Amino acid sequence: MTPQLFYEDVEVGQELPPLVKRPTTQQLVQYAGASGDFYQIHYDKDFALQNNLPGVIIHGALKNAWLGQLVTDWIGEHGTLRKLSCQYRAMDVPGDTLTCKGVVTRKYVENGQCLVECDIWLENGKGERTTPGSATVALPSRATS
């Protein structure tokens, strides 16, 4: 089990451990059921092609979920996710290998909370950043533990 991350362990420029996803069309069906988003572009290939898409595409919200996991995996049980955002700039497709990555951009103490900001993003199999985003987390401090 990964040891708990503390505020003092983090440096600006540090990379988050990457998270790799290899989505299948089955996973998109599972996600459609779990999220209630039944838009056909995510599982009906004919429908997707008729709508000028290359094939079925991944729900933007699922990419948002994975970027959330990138951060929650990193901060551990005692870290707290304060903000999470992303933009769906380009489509991603099942069958591709997608990697969630992040880098620390800022650390600061505010109102007694030790906060860390990160740039996060999803890269497709070609290394293109399809889904840029950011996150702000509160981390425990060794000084007060």
Next chain:
Amino acid sequence: MTTPPIITEEMRRSIGVPGPALTTEIERGAVRRFAQAMGDPNPLFSDEAAARKSRYGGSIAPPTFLRSIASHALDLPFLTDLPNLLDGGSQWEYGEPVRPGDSITAVTTLVELSERRGRLGAMLVSINETTYTNQLKELVAVQRSTLIRY
């Protein structure tokens, strides 16, 4: 020939007006299925025994789980002729965690509206702000979603 603007005065009047509240009971199975569907094995989301030993005292929902509950987060408070919807992205701010057994109420307000013409033709770009509160009236999350209709 000039093309008429998509945004009417009636549409503009709905900016800043909170929409109807929608309330959902958070089910343990729904949280677990959501975590499984996204492929996140974090025991805080799906292992009640492990989660009980954590600082949360029980399982909690993954941060984007609120996408699955009833809300008007992706809706407009008026009708348009534009049939296609693209989700542009969401910004989340978090308060209290969401737990199975909670009752979460979502209220959506249209906060920004603009129109553009581009590769997809005429586009209506809107930003919705959805506030989620629990049964104790505590703030659970605020979500700003950008939506593109074309």
